[in-house]
Amino acid sequence: MAQVAVRKIRKSFDRTDVLRGVDLDIAHGEFISLVGPSGCGKSTLLRVIAGLETQTDGDVLIGEQNVNGVRASRRDLAMVFQSYALYPHLSVFDNIAVPLRMRRLNAWQRLPVAGRLVPGVRRIDREIGAEVERVAALLGLADLLGRKPGQLSGGQRQRVAVGRAIVRHPKAFLLDEPLSNLDAKLRVHMRAEIAQLHRRLGATFIYVTHDQAEAMTMSDRIAVMMAGNIVQVGTPDEIYSHPRDIRVAEFIGSPKINILPGRVEAEGRVVVLGLPLDQRVDAAPGTAVRVGIRPEAVRPTSGSEPAWKGSVGYVENLGSEVFVHVEVGGVDEPVLVRLEPSEARAIAVGSPLALLPRPSAASFFDDRGHSLPVRPLAYRQAAHG
Amino acid sequence: MSIATRLPRPAAIARHLVLLVLAAVTLLPFVWMISTSLKPQAEVFLSEIRWWPEKLHVVENYTAAFAKAPLLRFLLNGAVVTAAIFVLQVAVALPAAYALAKLRFRGRQTVFALVLFCVLIPPQAIAVPLFLLFHQLGILDSYAALIVPFTISVFGIFLMRQFFLGVPDDLVDAARMDGISEVGIVWRVMLPTAIPAVTAFGIFSVVAHWNDYFWPLIVLNSEPLFTPPLGVAAFRNAEAGTDYGPLMAAATVIIAPLVVAFLFAQRRFIEGIAFTGLK
Numbered sequence: 001m002a003q004v005a006v007r008k009i010r011k012s013f014d015r016t017d018v019l020r021g022v023d024l025d026i027a028h029g030e031f032i033s034l035v036g037p038s039g040c041g042k043s044t045l046l047r048v049i050a051g052l053e054t055q056t057d058g059d060v061l062i063g064e065q066n067v068n069g070v071r072a073s074r075r076d077l078a079m080v081f082q083s084y085a086l087y088p089h090l091s092v093f094d095n096i097a098v099p100l101r102m103r104r105l106n107a108w109q110r111l112p113v114a115g116r117l118v119p120g121v122r123r124i125d126r127e128i129g130a131e132v133e134r135v136a137a138l139l140g141l142a143d144l145l146g147r148k149p150g151q152l153s154g155g156q157r158q159r160v161a162v163g164r165a166i167v168r169h170p171k172a173f174l175l176d177e178p179l180s181n182l183d184a185k186l187r188v189h190m191r192a193e194i195a196q197l198h199r200r201l202g203a204t205f206i207y208v209t210h211d212q213a214e215a216m217t218m219s220d221r222i223a224v225m226m227a228g229n230i231v232q233v234g235t236p237d238e239i240y241s242h243p244r245d246i247r248v249a250e251f252i253g254s255p256k257i258n259i260l261p262g263r264v265e266a267e268g269r270v271v272v273l274g275l276p277l278d279q280r281v282d283a284a285p286g287t288a289v290r291v292g293i294r295p296e297a298v299r300p301t302s303g304s305e306p307a308w309k310g311s312v313g314y315v316e317n318l319g320s321e322v323f324v325h326v327e328v329g330g331v332d333e334p335v336l337v338r339l340e341p342s343e344a345r346a347i348a349v350g351s352p353l354a355l356l357p358r359p360s361a362a363s364f365f366d367d368r369g370h371s372l373p374v375r376p377l378a379y380r381q382a383a384h385g
Numbered sequence: 386m387s388i389a390t391r392l393p394r395p396a397a398i399a400r401h402l403v404l405l406v407l408a409a410v411t412l413l414p415f416v417w418m419i420s421t422s423l424k425p426q427a428e429v430f431l432s433e434i435r436w437w438p439e440k441l442h443v444v445e446n447y448t449a450a451f452a453k454a455p456l457l458r459f460l461l462n463g464a465v466v467t468a469a470i471f472v473l474q475v476a477v478a479l480p481a482a483y484a485l486a487k488l489r490f491r492g493r494q495t496v497f498a499l500v501l502f503c504v505l506i507p508p509q510a511i512a513v514p515l516f517l518l519f520h521q522l523g524i525l526d527s528y529a530a531l532i533v534p535f536t537i538s539v540f541g542i543f544l545m546r547q548f549f550l551g552v553p554d555d556l557v558d559a560a561r562m563d564g565i566s567e568v569g570i571v572w573r574v575m576l577p578t579a580i581p582a583v584t585a586f587g588i589f590s591v592v593a594h595w596n597d598y599f600w601p602l603i604v605l606n607s608e609p610l611f612t613p614p615l616g617v618a619a620f621r622n623a624e625a626g627t628d629y630g631p632l633m634a635a636a637t638v639i640i641a642p643l644v645v646a647f648l649f650a651q652r653r654f655i656e657g658i659a660f661t662g663l664k
C-alpha cells in the first residue's frame with residue numbers, strides 16, 4: 001500500500017511549467033530520495049505533497065486518501081526545511097512543543113495565563129512536556145531545551161528542526177535538503193543519524209537533496225528528476241549501474257561517467273573508438289550510440305591487445321584513490337580512470353597510456369538519450385556457438 | 386566609535402565641536418523653559434541672563450500649574466489617546482502587512498501601490514472632509530474623534546511590510562505545517578520576529594500623536610478631553626500670557642513623560658530610528 005502517491009502532478013508558475021506530470025508511489029516506511037540538478041522542481045514537488053503549494057493538475061494521495069484541497073496542517077505530514085525555520089523567539093523546548101500544542105489545545109487553552117485555568121490543560125501540558133523531553137533525549141538535545149535557536153550551532157538547530165518534525169508522529173516526513181547548510185564532516189555524521197532515525201521510527205521519509213552521496217547512502221529508492229519529470233526510480237544500485245537515461249548516467253556518480261561515441265555493427269556488436277566491446281545491443285547495424293563507462297570500469301593495460309591509446313593529461317591524487325585524465329583521440333573530453341594509489345604510482349603526466357574497459361560494464365544510449373537494452377549473454381554464446 | 390578611531394584627531398575634534406554646538410542650540414529653549422519654571426515672576430523679565438534664579442519659586446510655580454489647569458487629566462488623555470492609536474494601528478497594520486508581504490493573491494501589487502499612494506496624502510489635506518464626516522456622524526469632541534482617523538497608518542503598513550519581506554518564507558511554511566492558522570501566524574510568528582520594527586513604529590506613532598496639536602485643536606471643544614499640547618495652549622490663553630513661571634512649569638510637566646520614556650528606552654529609541662533609516 002502506498003503511503004504517499006502523486007498522480008500526473010503538473011505545476012506551473014505563470015507560464016513556466018515546473019512539474020510536467022509527475023507520477024510516484026512511496027511505500028509505507030520507505031526512505032525515498034528525490035535528486036536532480038538545481039531548479040528541476042524537487043522542492044516544488046515536495047511542497048505540493050505538503051500542501052504548501054497547490055498543483056495546477058493531478059492528485060496527491062496520502063494513505064490512499066485524495067488530499068487535493070486539504071490544508072497543509074490537516075495532511076498530517078511533517079517537514080524539515082533547509083533553513084530549519086525554527087521560531088527565533090521560542091526556546092528549543094517550545095519550538096518542539098508547538099506542533100503538539102497546536103493540535104491538542106484549542107485557542108482558549110493556549111492563552112498564556114487564562115489557559116491554565118481551563119480544566120485538563122495542566123494534564124495535557126504535562127503530557128506534551130514529557131513527549132518533548134523524550135524526543136530531546138533521543139536527539140541529544142536534553143541540555144539545550146532552554147536555549148533560543150540563536151544560541152545553537154548549525155547541527156543543533158538541525159536536530160531541533162528534526163525534533164519538531166518527529167514529535168507528533170506524522171504519516172510521513174518531508175525533508176528538503178536538511179543537511180546542505182552543515183559543514184562536510186557534520187553532514188556525514190548527520191547522514192548516519194537520519195538514516196538511523198528512519199530505521200528506528202520505521203516511518204516514511206521523502207528526502208530532497210542534490211547531494212548524490214546522501215541519496216546513495218541513505219535511500220531505499222532514489223527518484224531522479226530532470227526538468228520537471230521523474231526520469232528514473234530505483235534502488236541506488238539500479239540507478240548507478242543501469243541508468244535508463246543518459247542524463248541520469250551523467251548526474252549520478254562522482255566523478256562523472258565517461259561518455260564515448262560508438263557505432264553498432266553486425267549482430268549488435270558495438271565498436272567504440274575502434275575497439276569492439278563484449279556487449280551487444282538491440283539496435284540496427286550502423287546506428288550511432290553513446291556509450292557510458294564509469295571511471296572505475298576503465299583499466300590501464302600494458303598488453304599488446306587492441307586498446308584505446310592515449311596520453312596522460314592530468315593526475316588527481318586524493319590519497320585513497322587517484323583520478324587519471326587520459327587524452328584519447330576521437331573524443332573531446334579526457335577519459336577519466338579511477339585507480340588505487342598503488343596502481344597509479346608509475347603513471348606520469350605526458351606519458352602514453354593504453355586503456356581497456358572492464359567486461360560487461362558499459363551502458364548504451366540512443367540519440368534521444370534513452371538506454372538501449374543489452375542482449376543477454378546466452379544469446380551471444382549461441383551466436384558464437 | 387570605529388569612525389572616531391579612524392579619523393585624524395583634529396577632524397574628530399571639529400566634528401564634536403559642531404555636534405556640541407548643534408546640541409546646545411537645540412537644548413537651549415528647553416533649558417530656558419525649565420529655568421523659567423523655577424523663577425518667580427519678578428526674575429522672568431530681568432534684562433540680564435540668569436540661568437539659576439536667586440529666589441527659587443519651584444513649589445509655587447508647579448502648584449500653580451496644577452491648580453490652574455487639570456494637568457493630570459491632560460496627561461491621562463494623552464496616554465489614553467496615544468496608546469489606543471498605537472494598539473489599533475498595530476492591529477490593522479500587521480495583518481495587512483502580512484498579506485502584502487507573504488500571501489499571493491490577485492491585485493496584490495495594486496493594493497500595495499495604493500498603500501504607497503496614501504503615504505503621500507498629507508493629513509492637513511483631508512482634515513476638513515474628515516471634520517465634516519465626523520460632524521455628520523456626531524462624534525466630534527470625543528475620544529473617538531481623536532483616535533479613529535489614525536487607526537489605519539499606511540506608513541505603519543508600509544514599514545511592517547518591508548520588514549516582513551525579510552522574514553524567511555520557510556518560517557511561515559513551517560508554521561503552517563505545525564498547524565498554526567494564518568491569523569495565528571501574524572500574531573504568534575510574525576509579531577515576535579518583528580518586535581524591533583514594531584518598536585520603531587511605536588516610537589514614531591507615540592511621539593507624533595502625543596505632540597499633535599493640529600487635529601485635537603480642530604475636533605475638540607470640551608476642556609476635559611484636551612490632550613497635553615492643547616492643555617498648555619489653553620493654559621496660556623486662560624492666563625492672558627503673563628504668568629510665565631507656572632506656564633513653563635506646565636510645559637515641563639507635559640514634556641516630561643516623553644523625556645522620561647526616552648531616558649528609560651534610550652537604546653531602543655536609537656535602534657528604532659536607525660532601523661527605519663530616518664536618522
Ligand SMILES: Nc1ncnc2c1ncn2[C@@H]1O[C@H](COP(=O)(O)OP(=O)(O)OP(=O)(O)O)[C@@H](O)[C@H]1O
Binds near residue numbers: 037038040045
Ligand atoms: N513561487 C515561484 N514562482 C515562480 N517560479 C518558481 C516559484 N518557485 C519555484 N519556481 C521555479 O520553479 C523551478 C523549480 O524550483 P524548485 O525550487 O522546485 O527547484 P529545486 O529542484 O528544488 O532546486 P534546488 O536544488 O536549487 O533547490 C525553478 O526554476 C524556480 O525558479
Ligand SMILES: [Mg+2]
Binds near residue numbers: 043044176
Ligand atoms: Mg530546492
